[in-house]
Amino acid sequence: MSSPRRESIAELQRMRRGRPRRGWLMRSFRLQVMLLVGALLAGMLLAQGAYLNHRKGEIISDQIGQRALAVALSVASIPELIAAFDDPEPSVTIQPIAERIRRETGARYVVVGNTEGLRYSHPLPERLGKPMVGGDNDRALLHGESYVSEATGSLGEAMRGKTPVLDAEGNIIGIVSVGFMLDRVAMDVIEHTSLGWWLVALMIVLGFAGAYGLSRHLKRVILGLEPYEIARLAMEKEAILQSIHEGILAVNREGQITLVNQQARRFLGLPPVHAVVGQPVQDIVPNSRLLEVMERGEHQFDQDMWLGDHPVVVNRVPIHHAGEIEGAVATFRSRREIVELSNALNAASRDVDMLRAQAHEFSNKLYTISGMLQLGRIEDAIALIHQESAHQQAQMTFLMKHVGDPVVSGTLLGKLTRARELGVLLEIDEQSSLVEPLTVTGQEVLMTVIGNLLDNACHAALQGDRHNDEGPRVRLFFTDLGEQLLIEVEDNGPGVPHQHVEAIFQEGFSTKPGKHHGIGLALVSRLCRENGGAITLEESELGGACFIAVLDRSLCRPPSTGEDRPLQPGTIGR
Incomplete structure (x- = not known):
C-alpha cells in the first residue's frame, strides 16, 4: 500500500475515533x-x-x-x-x-x-x-x-x-x-x-x-x-x-460519462446532469481526449485547449484499479482568468521594465555627464543634456499629439525604452494617430495587441541575418481613421517560413526555441476575432514579417459623455 493511501486511511480512522457517539x-x-x-x-x-x-x-x-x-x-x-x-x-x-x-x-x-x-x-x-x-x-x-x-x-x-x-x-x-x-x-x-x-x-x-x-x-x-x-x-x-472552481468530467471504461459537476456543465454548455450521465463522451464533448488517455494510460497535465470559444487548461489522468484502467477523469479551469492575471502582471512587468530601462539609460548618461564635468568639458556636457532632453521631449510631444489614450501612450513609451535597451531601433510612423480615447476593454485589447506584436517584432529583428550595416529595426503604424482601428508592425528579421504561415496563429505553435511560447500571436488573433477584426501576415518592406491587426472602432469611447473628453497634453507627464 502506498504511503498517501496509508495516510488517508489513518486520517479516516482518526476521524472515526473522534466522531460523536x-x-x-x-x-x-x-x-x-x-x-x-x-x-x-x-x-x-x-x-x-x-x-x-x-x-x-x-x-x-x-x-x-x-x-x-x-x-x-x-x-x-x-x-x-x-x-x-x-x-x-x-x-x-x-x-x-x-x-x-x-x-x-x-x-x-x-x-x-x-x-x-x-x-x-x-x-x-x-x-x-x-x-x-x-x-x-x-x-x-x-x-x-x-x-x-x-x-x-x-x-x-x-x-x-x-x-x-x-x-x-x-x-x-x-x-x-x-x-x-x-x-x-x-x-x-x-x-x-x-x-x-x-x-x-x-x-x-x-x-x-x-x-x-x-x-x-x-x-x-x-x-x-x-x-x-x-x-x-x-x-x-x-x-x-x-x-469547486474547476470543471470535472469523468468517464468509465466504456467511455460513458459518470460524473460532471456544475462548473463543467457551465463551461461546456451541457444540459442537466441526468441527461448527460451515461452518454458517450464523444457525443457530448468530442475533443475531450479522455478515450485517448484511457487507450495510452498516460497522464496529461496543464494542456491548453478550447471548449467552444472558451480557452481552458486541462489535466487528464486515467483511473487505475487492480492494475486495470477503469476510466479517466479530466479537470479544467478557465484560461481567461489566467490570461487576465497574466495581462495584469505583464502590465506591471512592462512598467518595471520601462523604469529599469530608463534608470539604466539615464544612469549611463549621468556617468557620461559626470565624466565630462570632471574633464572640464562643460559645454559638451550641456550639449549632451540638451540633446537628450530634446529626444525625450520629441517622443513625449509625438505621443501627446498623436495618441489620445494614456494607457496606450504609456505602453508605447515603455516599448520605446525597452527597444532602445535591447539595441533595436523602434520607429513610429509619423502618420500614426489614435486621437480617440478608448474604453476600458479597448485599453486592455490594444495594450495586449500592440505589446505582443512589438515584443515578437523586436525578438525577430534581433534574430535577423543581415549582411549590411543596418541594425535591428522595427516599424509601428497605427490609426483610428475610418471605420476600424488599424495596427501594423513590421521588422527586418528573418520573416516567417512559408510552411509556418498557416500555423503561426495557432495556440502552442512557436518558432522560438524552448517552452512557454506560442501564446502571444494566438491571443492577439483571438482578441481580433472577438472584437470584429482579424490579423494577417504579409512580407515587410524592411525584409522581415509584417503583421496587420484590424479591430472594430467600438473599442473607442463615444464622444458624448463628459469623461470622454480628449486627453489634455499634460496628462502623460503627471
Whole structure:
C-alpha cells in the first residue's frame, strides 16, 4: 500500500475515533450486518428444518402404520389361525401364534377377534374373551376393508393396522388388529429427526460465524466507517465537486460519462446532469481526449485547449484499479482568468521594465555627464543634456499629439525604452494617430495587441541575418481613421517560413526555441476575432514579417459623455 493511501486511511480512522457517539445499534455497522445476516440465515434454516423434519415425521408415522397393516395382513392369512375359528376354544391356538408374531415384529399388541369383536388373543391373557376397545372395527367387519387407524384401546393411544379374517369361501369370520403405541411412534420420530435438528443448529452457528466474518470484511473494506459517516462523506464529496472552481468530467471504461459537476456543465454548455450521465463522451464533448488517455494510460497535465470559444487548461489522468484502467477523469479551469492575471502582471512587468530601462539609460548618461564635468568639458556636457532632453521631449510631444489614450501612450513609451535597451531601433510612423480615447476593454485589447506584436517584432529583428550595416529595426503604424482601428508592425528579421504561415496563429505553435511560447500571436488573433477584426501576415518592406491587426472602432469611447473628453497634453507627464 502506498504511503498517501496509508495516510488517508489513518486520517479516516482518526476521524472515526473522534466522531460523536450514537446508539449501540446505530453505531456498530458490524453488529448490524452480523445480526441481520445471522437472523436471516437462522430463519431460513429453521423454516426449512421444521418443514423437512415435519415431512420426515409424517413419513415415519406412515411407515409404522403400513408396517402394522402388513403384520395384520400376514396374521390374517395364516391357515392355522383361520382354521382355529372353528375350534371350540379358538384362543388356545390363536393366542400363541399372535404372541409369537408380536414379539418378532416389535408390535405392542396383536389382537385377533371374532365378528362380534371378542378377543381370541391379547398381550394380557386376562383380557381374552372380552370385547375389543376403540370402536374402529366396522370398516373391517362390515365392509371387508384393510386400513390404518389411530384410536385409544385398552393399552392406550395406538396406531393400528386392521384387516378382516376370511374363510375359504371369502366370508368375514373375524378381525386382526396390530398396534404400535403413539408415544413409541413419537419417540421413533424424535430419534430419526434429532440429527436433522442438530444439523440445523450447527448450520445456524456456522451462519452467525460467517455473518461475523462478512461484517468484519465489509468493515475493513469501508475503512472502518459507519453507514451514516459514508453518507455524510458522499454528501460532502458531492458538495465539494459542485462548488469547486474547476470543471470535472469523468468517464468509465466504456467511455460513458459518470460524473460532471456544475462548473463543467457551465463551461461546456451541457444540459442537466441526468441527461448527460451515461452518454458517450464523444457525443457530448468530442475533443475531450479522455478515450485517448484511457487507450495510452498516460497522464496529461496543464494542456491548453478550447471548449467552444472558451480557452481552458486541462489535466487528464486515467483511473487505475487492480492494475486495470477503469476510466479517466479530466479537470479544467478557465484560461481567461489566467490570461487576465497574466495581462495584469505583464502590465506591471512592462512598467518595471520601462523604469529599469530608463534608470539604466539615464544612469549611463549621468556617468557620461559626470565624466565630462570632471574633464572640464562643460559645454559638451550641456550639449549632451540638451540633446537628450530634446529626444525625450520629441517622443513625449509625438505621443501627446498623436495618441489620445494614456494607457496606450504609456505602453508605447515603455516599448520605446525597452527597444532602445535591447539595441533595436523602434520607429513610429509619423502618420500614426489614435486621437480617440478608448474604453476600458479597448485599453486592455490594444495594450495586449500592440505589446505582443512589438515584443515578437523586436525578438525577430534581433534574430535577423543581415549582411549590411543596418541594425535591428522595427516599424509601428497605427490609426483610428475610418471605420476600424488599424495596427501594423513590421521588422527586418528573418520573416516567417512559408510552411509556418498557416500555423503561426495557432495556440502552442512557436518558432522560438524552448517552452512557454506560442501564446502571444494566438491571443492577439483571438482578441481580433472577438472584437470584429482579424490579423494577417504579409512580407515587410524592411525584409522581415509584417503583421496587420484590424479591430472594430467600438473599442473607442463615444464622444458624448463628459469623461470622454480628449486627453489634455499634460496628462502623460503627471
